Amino acid sequence: MTTTTTRTGADGFVEALRAHSRRYHDQHPFHVRMNAGRLSRRQVRGWVANRFYYQENIPRKDAAILSNCPDLEVRRRWIRRIVDHDGATAGEGGIEAWLRLGEAAGLTREEVRDHRHLVPGVRFAVDAYVGFARTRPWVEAVASSLTELFAPDLMAARLAAFERWYPWIDPEGLAYFRARLEQAPRDCEHALEVVTAHCLSAESQARAVDALSFKCDVLWSLMDAVDQAYPE
Amino acid sequence: MTTTTTRTGADGFVEALRAHSRRYHDQHPFHVRMNAGRLSRRQVRGWVANRFYYQENIPRKDAAILSNCPDLEVRRRWIRRIVDHDGATAGEGGIEAWLRLGEAAGLTREEVRDHRHLVPGVRFAVDAYVGFARTRPWVEAVASSLTELFAPDLMAARLAAFERWYPWIDPEGLAYFRARLEQAPRDCEHALEVVTAHCLSAESQARAVDALSFKCDVLWSLMDAVDQAYPE
Numbered sequence: 001m002t003t004t005t006t007r008t009g010a011d012g013f014v015e016a017l018r019a020h021s022r023r024y025h026d027q028h029p030f031h032v033r034m035n036a037g038r039l040s041r042r043q044v045r046g047w048v049a050n051r052f053y054y055q056e057n058i059p060r061k062d063a064a065i066l067s068n069c070p071d072l073e074v075r076r077r078w079i080r081r082i083v084d085h086d087g088a089t090a091g092e093g094g095i096e097a098w099l100r101l102g103e104a105a106g107l108t109r110e111e112v113r114d115h116r117h118l119v120p121g122v123r124f125a126v127d128a129y130v131g132f133a134r135t136r137p138w139v140e141a142v143a144s145s146l147t148e149l150f151a152p153d154l155m156a157a158r159l160a161a162f163e164r165w166y167p168w169i170d171p172e173g174l175a176y177f178r179a180r181l182e183q184a185p186r187d188c189e190h191a192l193e194v195v196t197a198h199c200l201s202a203e204s205q206a207r208a209v210d211a212l213s214f215k216c217d218v219l220w221s222l223m224d225a226v227d228q229a230y231p232e
Numbered sequence: 233m234t235t236t237t238t239r240t241g242a243d244g245f246v247e248a249l250r251a252h253s254r255r256y257h258d259q260h261p262f263h264v265r266m267n268a269g270r271l272s273r274r275q276v277r278g279w280v281a282n283r284f285y286y287q288e289n290i291p292r293k294d295a296a297i298l299s300n301c302p303d304l305e306v307r308r309r310w311i312r313r314i315v316d317h318d319g320a321t322a323g324e325g326g327i328e329a330w331l332r333l334g335e336a337a338g339l340t341r342e343e344v345r346d347h348r349h350l351v352p353g354v355r356f357a358v359d360a361y362v363g364f365a366r367t368r369p370w371v372e373a374v375a376s377s378l379t380e381l382f383a384p385d386l387m388a389a390r391l392a393a394f395e396r397w398y399p400w401i402d403p404e405g406l407a408y409f410r411a412r413l414e415q416a417p418r419d420c421e422h423a424l425e426v427v428t429a430h431c432l433s434a435e436s437q438a439r440a441v442d443a444l445s446f447k448c449d450v451l452w453s454l455m456d457a458v459d460q461a462y463p464e
Contacts, residue, residue, distance in 0.1 A: 059304075061299075064299040067293075067365075076319065082307070086308055086311070130299075134299065
């Protein structure tokens with residue numbers, strides 16, 4: 001999907017980016033059912049196991065941006081994302097936190113890590129995202145991360161929903177969502193700074209909006225694939 | 233240049249890697265003249281300004297390895313290299329230290345950073361190295377970093393040579409070389425661990441040796457280009 005914005009003002013640009021909240025994956029029928037408490041244990045586990053492939057590829061996506069970015073100042077801040085996900089030492093980081101979410105939901109670490117539940121559509125969507133970060137200009141890759149603009153609202157709603165509807169999941173397993181409540185606003189503030197500083201022409205702004213649109217497609221497609229694999 | 237080792241023992245493999253010290257750039261005529269105190273100020277400055285392009289691309293090369301590496305444990309250690317070069321905050325890191333070396337040698341930060349002295353052959357060699365890390369299997373890219381096996385000896389000799397022969401360079405400007413005396417052994421120990429753990433077949437060991445050979449070519453070619461641009 002392409003977007004044809006011709007606005008060059010920063011306000012209109014940020015507005016065009018924020019408008020993509022309508023296409024964020026929290027609007028996906030599967031996610032709507034998840035937050036309404038309508039998923040079975042099998043469906044929740046299927047989502048957790050599949051979404052892990054996304055989680056474990058985030059540091060590789062961010063390292064690709066780091067590799068393509070010639071701006072040392074940006075790299076110094078961007079690298080924090082990799083440490084947040086990989087952890088500075090064993091037992092830390094977002095990937096570990098997601099494995100614990102899996103355990104809290106009744107999945108072994110092994111069955112999450114070995115991808116036995118991973119469905120092709122999820123793999124394709126995630127691989128497309130990493131490939132985008134590797135091959136496209138780094139500012140566009142930064143723009144694609146701006147789904148984080150919408151993440152805190154989603155995380156807050158998801159946390160409440162999981163605590164309410166899925167009490168069989170140990171609440172300690174939800175630490176990943178809690179951490180993202182703080183990390184996502186910090187991360188997207190930086191990304192927005194970078195994108196608004198670099199995208200001054202209508203053309204570059206349109207490319208940034210397209211990048212965010214692409215990322216919405218990635219998350220939506222991931223949800224589609226999970227929805228198909230774990231029907232009601 | 234390709235190497236056709238058929239040894240599969242770890243000892244023979246490490247020996248084959250270490251044998252590349254004969255092809256390390258400290259053997260290059262320009263480097264030999266540098267350490268013998270035979271370079272003019274203009275030649276030293278030319279080398280410092282050109283070598284900067286290598287320095288500033290090292291974090292991007294390491295981020296490419298990070299991006300290609302699926303092993304979280306390896307990433308947790310490898311990321312340290314990026315922080316070492318970029319610095320955690322302004323005023324820190326190897327790139328900053330090299331800019332200070334430039335200043336100590338009489339170059340402004342600006343003329344080093346804007347690449348006005350950068351010669352094409354140096355750019356091509358460095359870009360080839362970053363491209364190698366981006367496109368080849370990550371273990372080969374790790375193997376290409378093993379010139380660090382030879383770096384401490386070079387750094388110690390270079391430090392002594394600079395202090396003796398080029399007293400017009402403020403010794404504080406040599407901090408980069410001093411830092412590498414400690415970083416290189418730590419880094420290459422990790423790289424050697426990774427390579428010996430992953431390269432168990434004769435074929436994979438030969439590819440690792442080839443990768444190191446390629447890296448020797450990169451450094452040698454860089455030196456060739458500087459030598460041509462700053463003749464005696």
